[in-house]
Amino acid sequence: ISLPHYSVAQYYTGSPISAGELRPGDLVFWSSSSSPEGIHHVALYMGNGMIVHAPRPGQPVAVESMYYWIPPTHFSRP
Numbered sequence: 001i002s003l004p005h006y007s008v009a010q011y012y013t014g015s016p017i018s019a020g021e022l023r024p025g026d027l028v029f030w031s032s033s034s035s036p037e038g039i040h041h042v043a044l045y046m047g048n049g050m051i052v053h054a055p056r057p058g059q060p061v062a063v064e065s066m067y068y069w070i071p072p073t074h075f076s077r078p
Contacts, residue, residue, distance in 0.1 A: 003078060007039045007041060008036060008037060008039045010027060010029075010042055010078075011029055011036050011074055011076050014026075014076030014077050014078045015077045016075070017076060019072070021075070022045050023045070024046055024047040025044065025077075026045045026077050026078070027044065027045070027076050027077075028042065028043045028045050028072045028074075028075055029041065029072060029075065029076070030042075030074075031073040031074055036074055039073075045066070049065055050063060050064070051063070051064060
């Protein structure tokens with residue numbers, strides 16, 4: 001799978017899905033608004049509510065609950 005660098009573009013490259021449709025390998029997004037244009041973070045869904053992501057520049061990749069911070073707003077299948 002080839003994905004663009006920016007998270008908004010990654011969302012539009014995939015097929016939008018609901019949280020209930022998530023499968024391992026899907027993408028989970030956080031937006032500052034209800035619009036995909038506000039997406040500012042993306043993670044890879046691992047299953048059982050868990051994600052793998054790079055929390056911030058300079059921090060190691062982490063495995064966490066997808067609700068570790070605020071609930072995600074958008075989901076897509078690459």
